[in-house]
Amino acid sequence: MPHRRRVLAALALLPMLLVAPPAAADSESARNFVQTVAGDAVAIAADQATPLSQRLDQYDALFRQHFALPQISRFVLGRYWRGASEDEQRRFIELFSEWTVLTWAERFEGYSGETVETGRVAPDGEAGWFVESIIQRPDEPPVTAVWRLRETDDGFKIVDMIVEGTSMAITQRSDYASRIRNAGGLQPLMAEMEQRVDRKRRNLLG
Amino acid sequence: MRLRATLTPLAGLAALLLVAAPAAWAGPAAEDDAAAAADPLEPINRQVHAFNTDMRALFIGPTVVVYRGVVPGYARNRVSDFLANLRAPVVFANDLLQGEFGRAAETFARFGINTTVGLFGSHDAAAEMGIPAHDEDFGQTLAVWGVGSGPYLVLPILGPSNLRDASGFVADAAADVPNRWAANTGRDGALYARAGGVVVDEYDRVLDTLTDIEESSLDPYAALRSLYRQSRRAAIANDTGFEALETLEAPDFDMDMNMDMDMPPPASGQR
Numbered sequence: 001m002p003h004r005r006r007v008l009a010a011l012a013l014l015p016m017l018l019v020a021p022p023a024a025a026d027s028e029s030a031r032n033f034v035q036t037v038a039g040d041a042v043a044i045a046a047d048q049a050t051p052l053s054q055r056l057d058q059y060d061a062l063f064r065q066h067f068a069l070p071q072i073s074r075f076v077l078g079r080y081w082r083g084a085s086e087d088e089q090r091r092f093i094e095l096f097s098e099w100t101v102l103t104w105a106e107r108f109e110g111y112s113g114e115t116v117e118t119g120r121v122a123p124d125g126e127a128g129w130f131v132e133s134i135i136q137r138p139d140e141p142p143v144t145a146v147w148r149l150r151e152t153d154d155g156f157k158i159v160d161m162i163v164e165g166t167s168m169a170i171t172q173r174s175d176y177a178s179r180i181r182n183a184g185g186l187q188p189l190m191a192e193m194e195q196r197v198d199r200k201r202r203n204l205l206g
Numbered sequence: 207m208r209l210r211a212t213l214t215p216l217a218g219l220a221a222l223l224l225v226a227a228p229a230a231w232a233g234p235a236a237e238d239d240a241a242a243a244a245d246p247l248e249p250i251n252r253q254v255h256a257f258n259t260d261m262r263a264l265f266i267g268p269t270v271v272v273y274r275g276v277v278p279g280y281a282r283n284r285v286s287d288f289l290a291n292l293r294a295p296v297v298f299a300n301d302l303l304q305g306e307f308g309r310a311a312e313t314f315a316r317f318g319i320n321t322t323v324g325l326f327g328s329h330d331a332a333a334e335m336g337i338p339a340h341d342e343d344f345g346q347t348l349a350v351w352g353v354g355s356g357p358y359l360v361l362p363i364l365g366p367s368n369l370r371d372a373s374g375f376v377a378d379a380a381a382d383v384p385n386r387w388a389a390n391t392g393r394d395g396a397l398y399a400r401a402g403g404v405v406v407d408e409y410d411r412v413l414d415t416l417t418d419i420e421e422s423s424l425d426p427y428a429a430l431r432s433l434y435r436q437s438r439r440a441a442i443a444n445d446t447g448f449e450a451l452e453t454l455e456a457p458d459f460d461m462d463m464n465m466d467m468d469m470p471p472p473a474s475g476q477r
Contacts, residue, residue, distance in 0.1 A: 119448075122448065122449075122452060124452070125452075130452075150459060150461050165437055165441070166436040166437050167436065171432045171433050174429065175425050179424040
């Protein structure tokens, strides 16, 4: 009964999968991770039969799972993170996460006829990987972006996107620092973020 | 003649500004993010930024939309390649001035190939032969020579710049071979056609990005300023390629941060 033996062997391995720490990942799994996340997002965008409100929930689950949103939030807030109370930090993470999810949902919703491919992969020191993604657009030059990944106990997490030497996280840190200075602090910034999140959601849902 | 007559004193003025620049402007070319806050002309810059935003919404954006509607993508790429090839002599000169002789040879070969095989530059045949394009300008050359960026500037229509790069832009325009030829032979129309073409072509390529930045940032002015500084730093170091990523400074994302913060109650945003 070779078939049965194989099933049994697989079952015997199952507990190991559940408890074993993740094996040292290789470049191929980093590439697959980006391909899967991008593919899932494209699939959500293509599923026009499902109402957008439901698909927004799907984007929400996808991006919260795969973006290191708490860590990016903390980086983006920079020196203002330390001055914030734990409640403010939580609220900022939540607002930043919603904003990020909606922004990326809007980008994927805007695609039509684009395909996402992965290109080169390079180690980012010991901490993670750089994975190149290429968006092929009909009649337009391709857009190349590089995803910066970190390896965690919970799998890969996206921490940054780099386009031609510019980091999205660093750009956002400048953006938020400037807004905090001009809006008069973290609280007014978060009030504004809340409004913009609501407005973007309404605009998207039309 | 008129454009050249305007450009020459401008180049002189730029050179004067550079020489007379206070010592504080002549720091090292690299800037860290803390320096991003240093923007002494911010109030004026924000006004020009607002003007540019209006111009984009009212004139340039609609022009690009018409351009895209009338001219197919393939033909627009031919225009891009043609305009890029006209810049080759300036790129070549700046390669040499930076002591980048290998890249200068590439630019020289590209210009020869694209002007002939590439049908007067309308096809980037050299890239297909494995000699990819790269850009250089006198602002980058000055940075390689150790000239600091000077204050951040937002130029009308042209957008983000700084004193050094704006001066470099004027110097490049004054030294530009096709421009000089057109000016010396009284072909002002060609000068203006090229300038207009460059504006439309550039905006054709960056319009969607600019719209995205406007949509996705809280303070688009500050986001653009940061993007400009980062991309110039990469361009000056010739670090825009994938191979250069490993030299990129790693922001500290602190993956060990308390993961209790990981899942704030999702209820507030779901409605």
